[in-house]
Structures are given as structure tokens and as C-alpha cells.
Amino acid sequence: MSQQAAPLAAQDVHRTYHLAGHDLPVLKGVNLEVAAGEKVFLCGQSGAGKTTLLYVLGGLEQPTSGDVMVHGRSLYHTAAEERARTRNQVMGFVFQHYFLLPELTALENVMLPSMIGGRKAEARARELLDKVGLSARLQHLPTELSGGEQQRVAIARALINNPGIIYADEPTGNLDASTGGGVIDMLMQVVDEAKKTLVVVTHDQTLAKRGDRRLILKEGRLEEG
Numbered sequence: 001m002s003q004q005a006a007p008l009a010a011q012d013v014h015r016t017y018h019l020a021g022h023d024l025p026v027l028k029g030v031n032l033e034v035a036a037g038e039k040v041f042l043c044g045q046s047g048a049g050k051t052t053l054l055y056v057l058g059g060l061e062q063p064t065s066g067d068v069m070v071h072g073r074s075l076y077h078t079a080a081e082e083r084a085r086t087r088n089q090v091m092g093f094v095f096q097h098y099f100l101l102p103e104l105t106a107l108e109n110v111m112l113p114s115m116i117g118g119r120k121a122e123a124r125a126r127e128l129l130d131k132v133g134l135s136a137r138l139q140h141l142p143t144e145l146s147g148g149e150q151q152r153v154a155i156a157r158a159l160i161n162n163p164g165i166i167y168a169d170e171p172t173g174n175l176d177a178s179t180g181g182g183v184i185d186m187l188m189q190v191v192d193e194a195k196k197t198l199v200v201v202t203h204d205q206t207l208a209k210r211g212d213r214r215l216i217l218k219e220g221r222l223e224e225g
Helices: 050-057 080-090 106-116 122-131 147-159 177-194
Strands: 008-019 022-034 039-043 065-070 091-095 165-169 197-201 213-218 221-224
Touching: 008 050, 022 050, 022 221, 039 050, 050 165, 050 197, 080 091, 091 147, 106 122, 106 147, 122 147, 147 165, 147 177, 165 177, 177 197
Parallel strands: 039 197, 039 213, 091 165, 165 197
Antiparallel strands: 008 022, 008 065, 213 221
16 A cells, blocks of 8 residues: 555445334445545445445544544544535535436536635636537426436536545436446546546446456445446
8 A cells, every 4th residue: 555545445334223123234335445546436226225325434424433533533433614625625425316406507506515615716616617518408398408407517526626536426326238338438538637546336246247347235234246
């Protein structure tokens, strides 16, 4: 390992849910290190805990025990405000259900994370929408866009603050095969060009082969795929 800390590392991460008086352990000591610029695809059966792991890695869900290190700094042994700042500045997210705000245009949706961070990066938002092929759809609301177009908006939004790490949770899950393929091509292209670190959750084994590394979450632990 080089002296420079990896962008992302999970250290003995456990996540247990308490349901109806019973403990349901989902993550049982996950260890993971992702190198700068690496594209890692996380696979596993439905209900294996892939999204839970992604949310823990992204600071969206507190682990029961263990920690996540981002550029050598703890994500969970820190104040909630600091964790939120890390999510906003260091991470970008692409979700299966897009999570675009319906009352905002494509341009405004892309700008939103920059506005939360205290900036208004309209020029960069326009540039990113052009990069994902939507320069003619800037003023369209999400309801006026196809599923594939909405996901491209989400990819542009994930990149607006120039984060080092991009997380994608089943990014093609709501799209047909052809549209999903185009969205993944776009995601891989912009990630490569910008030299981002990428972590993707997918149940699609064909899609998973496109990464530098495929890992399988099985019985709460990661295995090389």
C-alpha cells in the first residue's frame, strides 16, 4: 500500500437491524479498500445488503460498528455536520429512482448540490448537461424527461461539486436494457474522463464485468467475484 491513503476504505463494518424484537445482521464485518480511479462493482442476491453497504460507505447510514475512512479520515467518528460536508464535497450519488425534485428544471436539479454548498455553479451545470447529451433539455421538468434522460440529469448532478468518489445504486434498475446500456456508457465515460473513483451496486452480472473489480456480498461479507 502506498503512503497516500486510499480514497475509500471500510474497516470491519457491521450493520444489524432490529425488527420485531429480533436482530437481523446484514453486514458482518465488511472490509474493503478502493484505489483512486478504480471502478468497483458490488453484486449479490436481492436482500443481500448491497444498498445498505453503499449507504454506509456513502455516509448515509450509520454502521452498528466499524468505520469508513475517506482519504484516511473517519466518516463516522466525527460530527454529523462534518459528515454532511464530506458527502456534499467529496461524494456524488446516482440512485435507481433518480430522486430529482419535480418542481425544478434539469438545470436547477443539477445545480442543487452546489447551492447547498454555498455556490451557484450554473456554468458548470450547463457544461455537465451538455456532456451527458442534454444541452437542449435544460429547462425541462423531470416529468418532461424520459427515464434515461432523468438518470443522465442525476449523473450530471452527482458530478457538479467535482467529488472524488461517485456512488451508483442500481443506476439502470428502472430502465430497459437499451436505455440502461446507454446510461452506463455515459457514466463510465464521464467517470473515466474525470478520473473519479466509482462504486456501483448492481444485480446485473453483465454490467458488473465492466468494472476493474467485481465483489460479491454474500452472507454479510464481501468476496472477490
